[in-house]
Amino acid sequence: MEREARAKGTAALVTIGEFARSSRLSAKALRRYDELGLLRPALVDPVNGYRYYDGTQVGTARLVAWLRRIGMPLAGIKEVVALDAGAAAAAIRTFWAQVEAETAARRDLATFLVDHLAAEEVEMSQVDMDRGTLGTLGIRYAAQSDPGAVHGTNQDAAFAGARLLAVADGFGERGAGASTAAIDALKPVAQGAVRGAVPAAELLNALEDAADLAARAVRDAVAGSGAPDESGTTLTAMVWTGSQLGLVHIGDSRAYLLRGGELFRITHDHSLVQSMIDDGSLTEDEAASHPQRALLLKALVGGPGQDGPARADVQLQEARPGDRYLLCSDGLSAVVDGTELAGALGAADGPDTAVRALVALAYAAGGPDNVACVVADVVAL
Numbered sequence: 001m002e003r004e005a006r007a008k009g010t011a012a013l014v015t016i017g018e019f020a021r022s023s024r025l026s027a028k029a030l031r032r033y034d035e036l037g038l039l040r041p042a043l044v045d046p047v048n049g050y051r052y053y054d055g056t057q058v059g060t061a062r063l064v065a066w067l068r069r070i071g072m073p074l075a076g077i078k079e080v081v082a083l084d085a086g087a088a089a090a091a092i093r094t095f096w097a098q099v100e101a102e103t104a105a106r107r108d109l110a111t112f113l114v115d116h117l118a119a120e121e122v123e124m125s126q127v128d129m130d131r132g133t134l135g136t137l138g139i140r141y142a143a144q145s146d147p148g149a150v151h152g153t154n155q156d157a158a159f160a161g162a163r164l165l166a167v168a169d170g171f172g173e174r175g176a177g178a179s180t181a182a183i184d185a186l187k188p189v190a191q192g193a194v195r196g197a198v199p200a201a202e203l204l205n206a207l208e209d210a211a212d213l214a215a216r217a218v219r220d221a222v223a224g225s226g227a228p229d230e231s232g233t234t235l236t237a238m239v240w241t242g243s244q245l246g247l248v249h250i251g252d253s254r255a256y257l258l259r260g261g262e263l264f265r266i267t268h269d270h271s272l273v274q275s276m277i278d279d280g281s282l283t284e285d286e287a288a289s290h291p292q293r294a295l296l297l298k299a300l301v302g303g304p305g306q307d308g309p310a311r312a313d314v315q316l317q318e319a320r321p322g323d324r325y326l327l328c329s330d331g332l333s334a335v336v337d338g339t340e341l342a343g344a345l346g347a348a349d350g351p352d353t354a355v356r357a358l359v360a361l362a363y364a365a366g367g368p369d370n371v372a373c374v375v376a377d378v379v380a381l
Contacts, residue, residue: 013042013052023061030061038078039064067092071099097275098297102311104268104278137319139240141165141376142351146359148331149367155233156329156372159183160351164190165238165245167253167372169329172231174302177221179233182300185217186210186248190239204314207239207246211312214248215300222302232301235312236267236327238376244319250312251299253372254333256341257317258324263342266317270298270310288334323378328358331371336361351375 020027033039034051039061041051053061060081067077072095080088143160145167147153155170157179164186170179189210214235222231234251247255252269268274272295276282287293298310324345333341340361348354354375362371 013054016041016051016053019053019057019061022055023058023065025061025065033064033074036074036078038074038081063088070096094272094295094297097272100275100278101268101270101297136381137243137321138379138381139165139376140351140379141374142355143167143372143374144355144359145372146362146367146370148370149363151370154370155179156331156370157183158327158372158374159187160374160376161187161190163240165240165325165327165374165376166235167237167327167329167374168233168235169251169253169331169370169372170231170233171299172222172302174222174231175233178218178231178300178302179235181217181221182214182233182235183237185214186237186239189213203239203241203244203246203316207248207314210237210239211235211248211250211314214312215310218300219302230302232299234296234299234329238317238325238327240319240376245317245325247315247317248312249314250310251296253327253329256326256328256345258326258342258345259320259322261342261346263338263345265338266315268313271296293334319378321378321380324354325376325378326354326358326373328373329369329371331367331369332358332362332373335365335368345375348375351377 014022016027016030020030023030025033030039030041030051034041039057042054042057043052044050045052063081064077067080072080072092076091076095080091083091139162141160143158143165145154145156145158153176155175157166157168157170157176159166164183166183166186168179168182170176172178189206192206218233234253235248236251236253236255237248238255239246239248247266249255249267250270252271252274253267254265254269255267257264257266271293273282273287273290273293275297276290277284277287282290298312300310326341326345336358341358344357344361345354348357355373358373358375359371
């Protein structure tokens with residue numbers, strides 16, 4: 001074998017077995033990566049099919065092994081190994097930020113399920129008493145979408161109705177159509193929500209279905225643009241059932257809750273800068289001026305990602321009389337801080353007044369982007 005290899009001018013090459021040991025990849029994996037075009041051997045003997053590798057390929061092979069250990073799919077690895085070191089590092093950071101965002105969403109859902117199941121028996125024992133004391137709840141709402149002071153067109157969309165509250169921030173050539181399509185896809189689902197108590201599992205499933213419908217609607221709206229992956233939208237929406245609000249969220253639009261005079265942010269941005277804030281590599285102040293602050297890790301886009309469409313976060317919010325909810329695009333949240341948001345929300349005598357005040361705040365900050373906001377109050381009827 002060695003004589004044959006030398007005769008073919010492959011003295012500097014190593015067999016697949018030797019390369020597997022030095023790269024810490026199995027021979028089976030190496031054969032698979034060859035078939036996928038991910039890691040080609042330096043030479044394949046045309047007679048017996050033996051694979052030979054060059055020693056300079058060890059670095060690439062070890063990178064492939066490490067990327068597989070962190071869970072990167074093969075399609076992503078193929079892209080990373082073709083990049084220079086700086087670009088590869090950036091791509092790995094983006095991938096890991098996506099992993100952490102997905103993990104955070106699963107953690108939040110797991111926490112909700114644990115709390116819900118632990119409290120289920122107590123809640124059942126209190127149903128009759130609660131029926132006599134809570135009464136019937138409803139929502140009052142208002143929505144506004146504005147192009148802002150800089151852009152001539154508006155790709156943001158906002159909607160407020162008896163069952164659905166939603167904002168969407170479109171981007172790309174067909175962003176306006178994408179944002180409108182995402183919200184329109186949720187309207188039939190919201191109309192089908194059952195008034196009164198809805199089992200948590202049933203509502204969570206309905207929200208998952210709604211998110212899937214919105215994703216398909218965006219793909220259909222963007223199809224034919226010539227570059228479908230470059231257009232899409234964020235989506236933050238709440239479905240009112242009469243006793244609770246179901247949240248669907250993807251991207252960097254936001255939902256806030258004003259309760260007892262305190263403002264709580266109830267969504268987590270799916271953005272690169274948010275992931276950097278989460279891991280401590282960036283502060284909130286630094287994020288505001290970061291050059292990649294608009295880079296999204298998840299959104300509804302015109303074509304599926306390498307691992308399929310991104311999944312939206314879903315969760316439930318228990319409603320209390322006096323709660324005030326704000327849903328907004330980053331045209332508001334990126335230029336108006338939480339203190340100002342809380343002040344405007346707390347001072348407004350109703351949702352209509354609140355949305356006008358919030359849009360005015362965005363303009364006072366320069367109105368650099370389209371802005372969409374929805375405000376809804378939970379009231380006892």
